[in-house]
Amino acid sequence: MPKPKVLVTGGAGYIGSHTCKQLAAQGYSPIVYDNLVYGNKDAVKWGPLIIGELEDQARITRVFEEHKIESVLHFAAFAYVGESVENPEKYYRNNVGGTLSLLGSMRAAAVSKIIFSSTCATYGIPDVVPISVEHPQRPINPYGRSKLVIEQVLKDYADAYGMRACVLRYFNAAGADPELELGEMHEPETHLIPNVISAMRGELTHLDVYGSDYDTRDGSCIRDYIHVTDLANAHVLALENIENLANFTVYNLGNGQGHSVFEIIHMVEQISGKKVPYKLAGRRAGDPPVLVADAQEACDKLAWEPEYHQLKDIVGTALAWAARADRSC
Ligand SMILES: NC(=O)c1ccc[n+]([C@@H]2O[C@H](COP(=O)([O-])OP(=O)(O)OC[C@H]3O[C@@H](n4cnc5c(N)ncnc54)[C@H](O)[C@@H]3O)[C@@H](O)[C@H]2O)c1
Numbered sequence: 001m002p003k004p005k006v007l008v009t010g011g012a013g014y015i016g017s018h019t020c021k022q023l024a025a026q027g028y029s030p031i032v033y034d035n036l037v038y039g040n041k042d043a044v045k046w047g048p049l050i051i052g053e054l055e056d057q058a059r060i061t062r063v064f065e066e067h068k069i070e071s072v073l074h075f076a077a078f079a080y081v082g083e084s085v086e087n088p089e090k091y092y093r094n095n096v097g098g099t100l101s102l103l104g105s106m107r108a109a110a111v112s113k114i115i116f117s118s119t120c121a122t123y124g125i126p127d128v129v130p131i132s133v134e135h136p137q138r139p140i141n142p143y144g145r146s147k148l149v150i151e152q153v154l155k156d157y158a159d160a161y162g163m164r165a166c167v168l169r170y171f172n173a174a175g176a177d178p179e180l181e182l183g184e185m186h187e188p189e190t191h192l193i194p195n196v197i198s199a200m201r202g203e204l205t206h207l208d209v210y211g212s213d214y215d216t217r218d219g220s221c222i223r224d225y226i227h228v229t230d231l232a233n234a235h236v237l238a239l240e241n242i243e244n245l246a247n248f249t250v251y252n253l254g255n256g257q258g259h260s261v262f263e264i265i266h267m268v269e270q271i272s273g274k275k276v277p278y279k280l281a282g283r284r285a286g287d288p289p290v291l292v293a294d295a296q297e298a299c300d301k302l303a304w305e306p307e308y309h310q311l312k313d314i315v316g317t318a319l320a321w322a323a324r325a326d327r328s329c
Pocket of ligand 1: 009010011012013014015016033034035036037038039040052053054055074075076077078079094098117118119120169170171172173174186
């Protein structure tokens with residue numbers, strides 16, 4: 001029997017496109033809905049691409065009905081922290097407003113299941129690490145606040161309308177599809193690993209290391225890097241299990257291990273055999289020294305087991321993707 005069709009908002013983006021590949025591998029038919037503001041149409045390879053805005057409620061309702069969609073994986077959002085500080089309206093309109101519109105379409109078409117891309121940015125500066133899902137959420141920028149508001153909306157919709165919402169709070173997505181059919185292509189790129197690689201390749205003059213005097217093992221910030229294919233697999237598991245979970249559930253997705261900025265630089269140098277030019281820059285306001293996930297609940301309840309948990313695999317796939325002569329998908 002064919003598996004149900006799923007709508008993947010933001011499926012032309014980095015994590016959404018990798019998730020479509022894993023969905024298709026498990027027999028799902030992913031239908032991508034993306035406005036291509038940041039996504040890449042060549043990354044949509046495992047089903048149709050519908051180019052449209054989240055805000056177009058009537059259109060999405062029609063898409064649900066025409067394709068007989070039963071579940072939504074909701075990746076579409078703006079995700080640049082600095083931009084969100086300068087232009088919060090853009091973030092609340094797109095992330096919160098767009099999600100409200102999507103939820104309206106879901107209700108109109110009686111689609112009740114949604115898996116939502118949230119973030120460790122909803123925690124703000126943590127009191128303790130590793131960070132569990134019970135940790136208080138005190139986001140320190142409009143991007144993080146927009147995601148927290150959506151989480152709260154989903155909880156209210158689950159209580160009031162019987163929706164089933166599974167919230168996945170990712171830590172730092174990284175790496176590329178090991179078969180190199182996909183990879184990270186953000187423009188502008190703000191993520192550390194692709195920027196370290198660009199500095200190594202001479203595409204940037206140097207890498208700025210923001211803060212080298214933190215109370216960490218080498219003074220630089222520590223983050224939990226989770227391979228994008230492992231994130232993608234967690235979505236498939238959430239989809240498979242959503243009927244058996246409570247109406248509203250939250251999981252952290254990370255490896256539970258932290259790596260510093262200097263450790264990333266050294267790993268890129270070790271694998272590539274080339275130096276990474278870098279300069280020490282000041283701390284950035286609001287950068288927590290350490291963000292590491294306690295993702296045990298996702299492992300226990302979803303039977304999720306990150307496969308590419310070693311830093312050399314995460315950095316190695318990112319390097320292999322960057323080395324492709326033709327970086328289009
Ligand atoms: N990349 C990370 O490390 C990370 C960490 C935590 C959470 N997240 C969240 O995961 C999701 C995916 O992140 P990503 O890195 O793949 O981002 P991305 O920018 O690569 O993908 C997002 C996609 O959404 C689309 N989009 C945005 N607004 C839209 C709208 N109004 N209508 C239709 N399409 C729209 C963009 O065109 C893009 O293709 C985002 O919600 C992000 O907040 C990402």
